[in-house]
Amino acid sequence: MKVYQTNEIRNLTLLGNAGAGKTTLAETMLYEGGVINRMGEVDNKNTVSDYHRVEQEYGNSVHPTVLYTEYNGCKLNIIDTPGMDDFVGGVIPALSVAATGLMIFNTVNGVEVGTEIANRNAAKFHTPLIFVMNHLNHENTNWDMSIDSAKAAFGNKLAIVQYPVNPGIGFNKVVDVLKMKMYEWPANGGEPKIIDIPEEEKEKAEQMHNELVEMAAENDENLMELFFEKGELTEDEMRTGLKLGMLERSVFPVFCVCASCDMGTRRLMEFIINVAPHPGELAPKKTVNDKEVKADVNGPTSLFVFKTSVEQHVGEITYFKVMSGTVKEGMDLMNTTRNAKERISQIYAVAGKNRTKVTEMVAGDIGATVKLKETKHNHTLSDKDANYKFPSLQYPEPRYRTAIKAVNEADEEKMGEYLHRMAEEDPTYVIEYSKELKQVIVHGQGEYHLNTLRWYLTNEFKIDIEFLKPKILPGNNYQGRTSRLSSQKTEWWSRSIRRGSYDYRTL
Numbered sequence: 001m002k003v004y005q006t007n008e009i010r011n012l013t014l015l016g017n018a019g020a021g022k023t024t025l026a027e028t029m030l031y032e033g034g035v036i037n038r039m040g041e042v043d044n045k046n047t048v049s050d051y052h053r054v055e056q057e058y059g060n061s062v063h064p065t066v067l068y069t070e071y072n073g074c075k076l077n078i079i080d081t082p083g084m085d086d087f088v089g090g091v092i093p094a095l096s097v098a099a100t101g102l103m104i105f106n107t108v109n110g111v112e113v114g115t116e117i118a119n120r121n122a123a124k125f126h127t128p129l130i131f132v133m134n135h136l137n138h139e140n141t142n143w144d145m146s147i148d149s150a151k152a153a154f155g156n157k158l159a160i161v162q163y164p165v166n167p168g169i170g171f172n173k174v175v176d177v178l179k180m181k182m183y184e185w186p187a188n189g190g191e192p193k194i195i196d197i198p199e200e201e202k203e204k205a206e207q208m209h210n211e212l213v214e215m216a217a218e219n220d221e222n223l224m225e226l227f228f229e230k231g232e233l234t235e236d237e238m239r240t241g242l243k244l245g246m247l248e249r250s251v252f253p254v255f256c257v258c259a260s261c262d263m264g265t266r267r268l269m270e271f272i273i274n275v276a277p278h279p280g281e282l283a284p285k286k287t288v289n290d291k292e293v294k295a296d297v298n299g300p301t302s303l304f305v306f307k308t309s310v311e312q313h314v315g316e317i318t319y320f321k322v323m324s325g326t327v328k329e330g331m332d333l334m335n336t337t338r339n340a341k342e343r344i345s346q347i348y349a350v351a352g353k354n355r356t357k358v359t360e361m362v363a364g365d366i367g368a369t370v371k372l373k374e375t376k377h378n379h380t381l382s383d384k385d386a387n388y389k390f391p392s393l394q395y396p397e398p399r400y401r402t403a404i405k406a407v408n409e410a411d412e413e414k415m416g417e418y419l420h421r422m423a424e425e426d427p428t429y430v431i432e433y434s435k436e437l438k439q440v441i442v443h444g445q446g447e448y449h450l451n452t453l454r455w456y457l458t459n460e461f462k463i464d465i466e467f468l469k470p471k472i473l474p475g476n477n478y479q480g481r482t483s484r485l486s487s488q489k490t491e492w493w494s495r496s497i498r499r500g501s502y503d504y505r506t507l
Helices: 022-032 053-058 085-097 113-124 143-154 199-217 221-230 235-247 265-275 409-425 447-460 487-499
Strands: 009-015 065-071 074-080 100-106 129-134 158-160 162-164 173-176 181-184 193-195 252-256 302-311 315-324 326-328 331-335 340-344 347-351 354-358 360-362 366-370 380-382 400-406 430-434 439-444 465-468
Touching: 009 022, 009 085, 009 113, 009 265, 022 065, 022 074, 022 100, 022 129, 022 265, 053 447, 065 265, 065 366, 074 265, 085 113, 085 302, 085 447, 100 113, 113 143, 129 143, 129 265, 143 158, 143 252, 158 199, 162 252, 173 199, 199 221, 199 235, 221 235, 235 252, 235 265, 252 265, 302 409, 315 326, 326 331, 400 409, 400 447, 409 430, 409 439, 409 447, 439 447, 447 465
Parallel strands: 009 074, 009 100, 065 347, 100 129, 129 252, 158 252
Antiparallel strands: 065 074, 162 173, 173 181, 181 193, 302 315, 302 380, 315 366, 326 360, 331 340, 331 380, 347 354, 347 366, 400 439, 400 465, 430 439
């Protein structure tokens, strides 16, 4: 793989309600970019993104999955996120490193609860969004309802770039009012025919084109003057206006796809490359000392670790974004969070469990490495002279809790170790030991979240556990008192279990 420069990189995260089609769209983007030669299906449990056994059993995403594809001389880094709010611990790190969010809609249902939650999370990071209307081939698809519900939820920010000509069974045509052409796909999708807009659609297309021109012009005074002067904007001028609006989150371009049939994905990827911001166009990130760090290849090298996971036969994998400079194989960096030296022995571009070895990555790129000793989620790696340290990501407080106990006392040590691992991979799990209650309490975002932890302990780690109702001491308002354990504290707790010491502190 070539070394992509900052302006050739687009960092995307896929957002939306469960069932909207995020994983299928990711699969199609990888297929169109040639990273895979055959598209998998969620129902067949063979997609690149949902490769964990728990996801294949559940039929939906549980973990944020880092992917990449290559298209038209650019690299698109994609993070497929879970749609259920229980797994918000996967959405937050994805938004922290992405420059653009693709908000996927199921046009059978329109705006769903997960859509609004995803937008609220995106707004906290000021992430530009592109709205992607999916499932247009479903017999119950409802384009007008979906657009109306989106306008009701998000205001007059929808910039409709495409609309479907024949939504429902047999869908295969859209009108693109930016290019003023009609796209028509064969029954099995793939490469479309790009033809003139038929007479019966011209009036509607011209009206929507004019609305799009006005929305693009509103984002820049020079474009507005051109619009008043000529009454029109060129395609490039419209792209400029849409990009400015996206960066301010005042414009959400709307595209049509049928991800399962590979219809519309190429045009969407083309728009992303032409309009979505590259990392160098974003505002600088601030360190904990308020120093601004731009995604500049000529700056000192710094990495932010947004995710870690443990893979069978590989060990711990560390996922990072290059915040500035260039990271190369064999480079020594300082972990400024732990004040420890780390060597970057290998660098990978990642597509699910598949890793492609590369020699270096530049500012803005997203990759992974292995065999780091001290580095964990939320840590910063930096040139010693720069000594950058980026703020840790903040996660919502837990909403559900349960006591947990190993059925066999001999498994308590292993249970402690694996609970620590799960909390490292998903920081929205909070592990607590109560000295008064003599119970281990696990806090999570919901019942589904806690049941997923149970699934891992039972199926992956082979530990029989039981959930119990947390005790409440008479006269002690214990309920609701929670405290997130740091990695050092959970390591200490695990060591205490191994020693057989039960004289714990109440954390």
